[in-house]
Amino acid sequence: MKTIVITILGKDQPGLVDNLAKHVFAHKGNWLASNFAQMSGQFAGFVEVHVPHDTHDALINSLNTIEDIHVQSVSAIEKTSPMPQQSMVINVLGNDKAGIVQELTAVLNQQKLNIRSMESCCESAPNWGSLMFKATIVIDVPEEFDGDDLIEALEAVANDLVVDISTYT
Structure with missing residues (x-):
């Protein structure tokens, strides 16, 4: 096959x-x-x-x-034996702005993290009249990876950005 x-x-x-x-x-x-x-x-x-x-x-x-x-x-190319990995789910919420996806993915790239999947959208913020950016990003991380530094780096993208690492799988 x-x-x-x-x-x-x-x-x-x-x-x-x-x-x-x-x-x-x-x-x-x-x-x-x-x-x-x-x-x-x-x-x-x-x-x-x-x-x-x-x-x-x-x-x-x-x-x-x-x-x-x-x-x-x-x-598809057959995979060679990969390094032990786990998946991390990151939820991001903040005011929308041009370049936000590039800034978020640059942080992940700087930490050499692979994006497995990403879903994003912009929705009208109730009572604010501006657009809110929402994203759910699943990344592969080494088993010993500490997400605290990643959260700090992602939140530094914008002062109103909320980042939550909701699950490890």
């Missing part, structure tokens, strides 16, 4: 995921994981698929024929 990661992007419309699933199933693929979102009328997502070696190329060619969406696929 080969692992393929598929990305899709296109105008949101009913049936996109079903169409993709039909192509995967027709080539004996096993749908392992996916993550989809709709933003500003566009649909984007990622799918991880296991496919037999003998249908791999045919699935890639088939995916490239899907109309109305842009599809990219790459064969």
